[in-house]
Amino acid sequence: MAAPRRGPLLRTVWAVHRFVYGLTGGRLGSRVAGLPVLELTTTGRTSGQPRPVLLTTNPAAAVRVAGRAEDVVARRLEGPEREEHWRSMVAANPDYAEYEARTDRPIPVVLLERA
16 A cells, blocks of 8 residues: 555644544554554744644653653654664664655654653
């Protein structure tokens, strides 16, 4: 199955998923297409407000997986370490390979480690 392209329908599906996930504290929507889902909250660099983003200047973050919250530190992977993790991601979901083929930039891979 081809990876879905971002469009109005997909954005709506993601918005509904985010709403349900947040409403249930991550108890519903904790898996999509067989893969685990987590909510990552970081602190905005200038605002100091919580933001649901992947990477910021401040690597301290919080995740919620299946209703359980934990503090983590995000670390962007580079070189062979990134390639090793990327291969395992593609093995788990081949759609990532198609996603990578549609862009000229390297897709960041971030490791979240318990704080």
